[in-house]
Amino acid sequence: MSWTRTAVGMVGERTPVDLGVIAAWTVLSAAWAVTVGNAIQLVTAVLALPILLVFPGYVAVAALFPESSDPASDGSRGDARRTAGSSPGISPLERAVLSVFTSLLVVPLAALATNFTPWGIGPATILFAVSLVTLVGTAGATVRRFGVPPDRQFGWAVDDLEAAGRSGRNPVGTISRAMAGESTAATALNVVLVVVVVAAVGSVAQAVVLDNGPGYTETYLLTENESEGLVAAGYPTNLTAGESTPLIVGVQNHHSRASEYTIVAQLQRVESSGNATGASSNATRASENATEVVETQSVGEFDRRLAPGERALVDHAVTPELTGDRLRLTYLVYRGEPPAEPSAANADSEVHLWVGVSGNESGASQLIGASRLSGTNTLSQASQLSGPSSRACQMVCS
Amino acid sequence: MNPVEFLRRHPAVLVLVVLAPVIAAAWRYLPLSTAIRAVFLVVAFLTSVAVFYATNRADGGDGTDAPEREIRGSDWTYAKILTIAAGLAICATVWLGSRAPWVAAFLGLGYLAVAYQLRRDAAPTALLYELVLLFAVPLFAKFLTTGLYFGGGDVLRHVTFVNRMLDAGSVLAIQPSAYWMYPGFHLLVGSFAELLGLTTYDAMVLTGLVAYSALVPLVYLTVRALWGDEAVAFGTVIAFTLLLVLKPYVLAFYPQALAVAMLFVGVYLNASLFTAETARAARRYAAVVPLLAVAMATTHHLTFVIALVPLGLLLGLLVVQRGVAASDFRSALSRASNVQVVYAFPLLIAAVVLFAYWLYTPSIFLTRMVGGLVTFFVLTTGGGEGGGIFLYGVGLVTDDVRTAIRWLYSPDGIYYALLSGLLLVAFYETVQHWRRHLDRMPLLATGLILSGLLLPLPLPVPWLDRIRLLVAIVAVFPLGVALSRLARTNPRYPRYAVGALVLIAAGASASFAAPVARDLDSLHTDKQRVQIEYGEREYRTVQSLSSFLDDHAATTNTGTQLIRNTFLSEGYRGSSIGLSPEEDGMSAAAGLMIVREEWTDHKLLLVDGSQVTISDDRFAVAEARRNKVYESGGTSLFWSDSEFVGVFGRSETASGNATPAAQNGTAA
Structure with a gap:
């Protein structure tokens, strides 16, 4: 007694193997989903794909067309213009196409049915509904197939497989014979085909799953509000020289590798050579509205190492020394060491606030820590005086 | 040779008589740039003549019907x-x-191989498989090179709907959109996303790619059933792979695209019913119809209403045909007479299901329909105000002669010339071999008449993209008949190469024309265009911004339709306020205002319907001079404690002086 007969001996020789495989696959998938779930996503997806794309339609079509196609058909062409008295079965191609489209019709309707259950629409209920439809369809298709004479049934039965095994017409035997009869060129073509397909699948998997494209740095300013916490609102617009104003700068690493970040904070006096609002009536004149930094004060420099996805919130105090109605408080963010002359043009990321700074009545020197960009008397004390102050802290958050 | 016989053998003369005065009038009355674009019709005519005579039978093209050709074989090489x-x-x-x-190299090789195999023995399944590859690979490659393709913005809305539905576990979560009554698409995509562990967008692309790739063999089966001729069947399948109008919606898959795929299935079922020889066979096809009807009723509404136009035209032409060729029509009907009652019953059920469901949702469906018709009427008659056009730092793009000439040899120009040429060949073939196509003449005539809508039009037509999707269903048939001439040509006939070259060029241009490859800037002439896709990095920066605002801001000026839709799809919970473009610059309420570097590369569609274009210089100036409190990639937030006024400076075009319709009023 062969293994196939042993396995399904109770249900007879004409047991439809294709429908049996579908039923087993469906039950196995449901069991997998219940016990393992999405822990191994790839296996779950492989199990679920035919349940969504083929099985519901296949069993429906198998129930509608239990007969095999006309033997005269080559099995590939739609034999719609059948002659009278020919088999009402459909060609394998037609069966395959109908299976896919019927599945695409059945799946949303099965999912819709779950909307009216107490559990609602969800992965488990959708899988259960589609599986139920498939199993009911499988039962119906089996009954219908048994109603057709064995020699006209579509599909594969147990005794068909046994006969195929005895005669060597199984898939392995077929492939072996085909390869044995092939020319060297044909064999080489097949080898190249397999290599290229594997390479393409690997490339696609890498592109879709692993590669998220080039990274970027997210930089922002926040203030702290007693009632709402950290908010992107209420930024300071007027500061007083020599007095500290708290501000939080946030940096998040969206690159695929850990990075050393340097945040350079500067208070800049800026001159423009054109219309300040950019309200030029001529497009070409807009380019004249360039800004030029003529004086700068270092407000602080902060170093943070951030893993991919990690962010740092740097709570610091801004203590201006420059005064003026419209100064620019700029935060320049660099991955790695900043250049000798940091600017918005060479920063990886940059944010800024325009502030007015009024003089301190105590008459503290307003130019300590400030330097003319064009001059050579850059004072290194700047960062010490107004850098990470005693109030400064750091928060690193994942 | 009498004149009728002469015209039957040389139908191009008929076209020349009509086309010559049209071209002359175009040069006389249209602007020069528009007239230059119309030259694609001349190219189309010359192409059609070349293909027609090159693919005439080797025996001199005497107009006699060639025998139907069977394509057989088993070679999968x-x-x-x-x-x-x-x-x-x-x-x-x-x-x-x-x-x-x-x-491009793959398409060139592929269509060359297909053209070669068409005139030799090839395994039909192998040929179909190759055509599936030719259809799907360019689209899949686009998926791999673009982060998120959202077309006109509907994709993002539907991603939002699917996410909401899955989060809540109920279709009611799609409300207030009417799609909660038509959730078929969202349920299908949601099922794929949930069970395969894909993102909603990836699941959308996968279902679109699968559904439309599976249409390739379905179209073959349909035409096999209708014509019983493999040459026409393969010609139609090739035509399907060439139809530019379908391709964008494979990746930007949305309910109407699914509904159109269902209509293709409906056409196939009807074709199978009509040609079934026994009631038993017909009954089985008919059993699928109610299932299809229920799925259609719960997927989209407008598609099936618009579909009444080609269906009405087809039925009208059938009536005319019945009068003109009563005997032929009776013979056609008699073949199906024994199954009519059988298939009429499920069709009746299908109609009842559709109308019952639409009557069940009257407040939504009827309101939408009436609203849509009013919009259509208003836009068509030019009565709509629309939003204004605002140009900050750039001039109004006009269609100059140089651009028009460049368009002629761009992928768009080549595609439309070849598409028009193949439609003309279909006309010639129908005239020359009218007896062969007599039974299917109403279908061919419907396709030929409506396929004019697939060509570039000098005037904006509301809902044109939606209408074109439906026209594609009937346009494939005449195109298939035109391409079937390739398969009928004598294998040893050297001029056959003309048809093959046209096929290769059409195949390549169809995959690189603007509607399907807008991301390839250098290939296209329309520079100021609406953004229709995000790059991978760009999309992640917008996601980061959405997340940031969700955490740290209750309100923001989202401004553009794109950002609003993206934020919706990301589940942004804060309030969104629109931007107001004005002559003196854009204004917005105090607080945060989203700006993106991409704005300088695209025409912006604001929530209020206005169109805005911003130059690099103006953007740079605004970025330097406003408070910029956030940056991720090219996405930033401006902040102001008082109302934003005059952002980006003065507009070059006053509001209302130009309308979107006027700006879009160029061909293609």
């Missing part, structure tokens, strides 16, 4: 070679980050 080429094209696309040269 070309299919294997094409699979290797497809794999290499995909690998190169992934590794090198660009797709144009590799996909």
Whole structure:
């Protein structure tokens, strides 16, 4: 007694193997989903794909067309213009196409049915509904197939497989014979085909799953509000020289590798050579509205190492020394060491606030820590005086 | 030879008589640039003449009907070679980050192989497989090289709907959109996303790609059933792979695209019913119809209403045909007479299901329909105000002669010339071999008449993209008849190469024309265009911004339709306020205002319907002079404690002086 007969001996020789495989696959998938779930996503997806794309339609079509196609058909062409008295079965191609489209019709309707259950629409209920439809369809298709004479049934039965095994017409035997009869060129073509397909699948998997494209740095300013916490609102617009104003700068690493970040904070006096609002009536004149930094004060420099996805919130105090109605408080963010002359043009990321700074009545020197960009008397004390102050802290958050 | 016989053998003369005065009038009355674009019709005519005579029978094209050709064989060598080429094209696309040269090479090789096999013995399944590859690979390569393709913005809305539905576990979560009554698409995509562990967008692309790729053999089966001729069947399948109008919606898959795929299935079922020889066979096809009807009723509404136009035209032409060729029509009907009652019953059920469901949702469906018709009427008659056009730092783009000439040899110009040429060949073929196509004449005539809508039009037509999707269903048939001449040509006939070259050029241009490859800037002439896709990095920066605002801001000025839709799809919970474009610059309420570097590369569609274009200089100035409190990639937030006024400076075009329709009023 062969293994196939042993396995399904109770249900007879004409047991439809294709429908049996579908039923087993469906039950196995449901069991997998219940016990393992999405822990191994790839296996779950492989199990679920035919349940969504083929099985519901296949069993429906198998129930509608239990007969095999006309033997005269080559099995590939739609034999719609059948002659009278020919088999009402459909060609394998037609069966395959109908299976896919019927599945695409059945799946949303099965999912819709779950909307009216107490559990609602969800992965488990959708899988259960589609599986139920498939199993009911499988039962119906089996009954219908048994109603057709064995020699006209579509599909594969147990005794068909046994006969195929005895005669060597199984898939392995077929492939072996085909390869044995092939020319060297044909064999080489097949080898190249397999290599290229594997390479393409690997490339696609890498592109879709692993590669998220080039990274970027997210930089922002926040203030702290007693009632709402950290908010992107209420930024300071007027500061007083020599007095500290708290501000939080946030940096998040969206690159695929850990990075050393340097945040350079500067208070800049800026001159423009054109219309300040950019309200030029001529497009070409807009380019004249360039800004030029003529004086700068270092407000602080902060170093943070951030893993991919990690962010740092740097709570610091801004203590201006420059005064003026419209100064620019700029935060320049660099991955790695900043250049000798940091600017918005060479920063990886940059944010800024325009502030007015009024003089301190105590008459503290307003130019300590400030330097003319064009001059050579850059004072290194700047960062010490107004850098990470005693109030400064750091928060690193994942 | 009498004149009728002469015209039957040389139908191009008929077209020349009509086309010559049209071209002359175009040069006389249309602006020069528009008239130059119309030259594609001349190219189309010359192409059609070349293809027609090149694919005439080798015996001199005497107009006699060639025997139907069976394409048989079992050779899969070309299919294997094409699979290797497809794999290499995909690998190169992934590794090198660009797709144009590799996909073009693949398409050239592929259509050459198909043209070669059409006149030789080839395995039909192998040929169909190759055509599936030719259809799907360029689209898949595009998926790999673009982050998120959202077309006109509907994709993002539907991603939002699917996410909401899955989060809440109920279709009611799609409300207030009317799609909660038509959730078929969202349920299908949601099922794929949930069970395969894909993102909603990836699931959308996968279902679109599967559904439309499966249409390739379905179209073959349909035409086999209708014509019983493999040459026409393969010609129609090739035509399907060439139809530019369908391709964008495979990736930007949305309910109407699914509904159109269902209509293709409906056409197939009807074709199978009509040609079934026994009631038993017909009954089985008919059993699928109610299932299809229920799925259609719960997927989309407008599609099936618009579909009444081609259906009405088809039925009208059937009536005319019945009068003109009563005997032929009776013979056609008699073949199906024994199954009519059988299939009429499920069709009746289908109609009842559709109308019952639409009557069940009257407040939504009827309101939408009436609203849509009013919009259509208002836009068509030019009564709509629409939003204004605001140009900050750039001039109004006009269609100059140089651009028009460039358009002629761009992928768009080549595609439309070849598409028009093939439609003309279909007309010639129908005239020359009218007896062969008599039974299907109403279908061919419907396709030929409506396929004019697939060509570039000098005037904006509301809902044109939606209408074109439906026209594609009937347009494939005349195109298939035109391309079937390739398969009928004598294999030893050297002029056959003309048809093959046209096929290759059409195949390549169809995958690189603007509607399907807007991301390939250098290939296209329309520069100021609306953004229709995000790059991978760009999309992640917008996601980061959405997340940031969710955490740290209750309100923001989202401004553009795109950002609003993206934020919706990301589940942004804060309030969104629109931007107001004005002559003196854009204004917005105090607080945060989203700006993006991409704005300088695209025409912005604001929530209020206005169109805004911003120059690089104006953007740079605004970025330097406003408070910029956030940046991720090219996405930033401006902040102001008082109302934003005059952002980006003065507009070059006053509001209302130009309308979107006027700006879009160029061909193509």
